[in-house]
Amino acid sequence: MSVKIRAVVLVLALIAGSLSFAHLHDLAAAAGQTGWKAWAYPISVDLLLVCVLHRLRGDRSMAAWFWFLIALVASLGANIATAGVLDLDHVPPWLRVVVAGWPALAFLGGTLLAHQPTDHTPAPASEPAPVVDRAEATEPPPAPEITTPEPAPALLVAAPAVTVPPALVDHARKVATEHRTRTGTDIDTATLRARLGVPEDLAGAIVAQLA
DSSP states (O other): OOHHHHHHHHHHHHHHHHHHHHHHHHHHHHTTOOTHHHHHHHHHHHHHHHHHHHHHTTOOOHHHHHHHHHHHHHHHHHHHIIIIISOTTSOOHHHHHHHHHHHHHHHHHHHHHHHSOSOOSOOOOOOOOOOOOHHHHHSOOOOOOOOOOOOOOOOOOOOOOOOOOHHHHHHHHHHHHHHHHHHSSOOOHHHHHHHHTOOHHHHHHHHHHHO
């Protein structure tokens, strides 16, 4: 809202409030409330209306709307009554009763609006925060245990048997005999392998048969 519009609204509120205030004062004075009491009536009506409007911003209950209607009827009725609908020189008795009972009604409405809670739903109880030990909070968490997988058992593979020809065994025996006669010791696998020119596994198999 711009500043000009706010100024216009403020001037309009002052004019309307002043006229309504004067009408309420004139009606109260015509009903027999003279002196300062006639000035107090428009104040009580306007204050009750302001309290109700403020309450309706956060509470739309039936009680709030009820007191809004009471304040609106009191303000609007007083303004209409001073427009020539009633003879202010001869005010009817029922109007004098209404004006005389208004202070008690306004006090009751204001008190109820001030003490009535806006929310009847109880707030949920907050759970207490868990107590954390400082020693536990500062201590680093234990490292996860690393499990080393066990190696799979090796498969036992039987070595294939080496077949030695009988002729080769006879020739090797002659070589071994000649080596024992010449050196006085048994021939070893490396020497036999070198003399025969055979693979190492075959030489081992021949030595095992010569033993």
